[in-house]
Amino acid sequence: MKIIIDSNKLQTEQLRDFLAGSIKNYAVLPDFVAMEAYKGEPLKSIFKSMSILSSYPSQVIVLKGSRKIFGLSGRVKGLQRRMIDEKQTAGFNFYVQALKLAQIGDVGLRCQINKLGVDANAHLGSMLDDAEQIREAVKIFGSELTKAESASLRAGEYTSVLIDKVVRAVLDIVNLIFLSSPLVAKVPVYSELSNTFIFRVTLACYLLGLRRFVQGGFDGLSSEKFRNDFVDMALVAYGTYFDGLMSADKNVNYMFGEICSLLVGLFDAEVPALSRIK
Secondary structure (H helix, E strand, O other): OOEEHHHHOOHHHHHHHHHHHHOOEEEEOOHHHHHHHOOOOOOHHHHHHHOOOOOOOEEEEEOOOOOOOOOOOOOOOOOOOEEHHHHHHOOOOHHHHHHHHHOOOHHHHHHHHHHHHHHHHHHHHHHHHHHHHHHHHHHHHHHHOHHHHHHHHHOOOOHHHHHHHHHHHHHHHHHHHHHHOOOOOOOOOHHHOOOOHOOOHHHHHHHHHHHHHOOOOOOOOOHHHHHHHHHHHHHHHHHOOOOOOEEHHHHHHHHHHHHHHHHHHHHOOOOOOOHHHH
């Protein structure tokens, strides 16, 4: 199995047991997980974060950067393979050896780790504006919901009318992204749209934002918290391309199940994990 690993599971026995259980079990790492491991004070965090994975380097799959994945097509054939960074995956053992040298004092490697920490903090900081744009879009849509629709969202129940409204709003946002983003070389045909990362992460972010809105805790969220929601929903989206998602966050796990079901039920999308979470 190939499972997306949340940063909050990197140092757990659950991860160790998963990797030790079979050589066919793989931990899949998106760039956001690496950013979480490097942010703050990386020389204090990265060695602990990578300690379990370092024991199973041949069972780690590294994904391409999110910017590249944003631009990938939704063609079903090779969908999962196109997301994998073959070079970094093959070189993970060398990365592990470099971490060990850095941990015992290699000055050059420790400087590189600090630089990666600076880059991670900068990238996460740059996402604050994106998070605020999503907040404003959700606020506009949420204010137009009826009381019955808001109650349905709070209960996790999706009527046909509510689903239609949400899907239309998500499609409008996704269409704007495809037309304006320099990361997208070609606007996908409708049959491939739901397999694109842009669509899946937008759907996840939008639904989570709406749930927070109708639960009354929307305006009180800091930009940092809303940004963290975006990162969480990116992990949810990544998980839909593989055999699941390992996370300690109950909200992430709940949203993962919801998004998988909606992708398959509404769009007949390619979601390998759905058979495992039914």
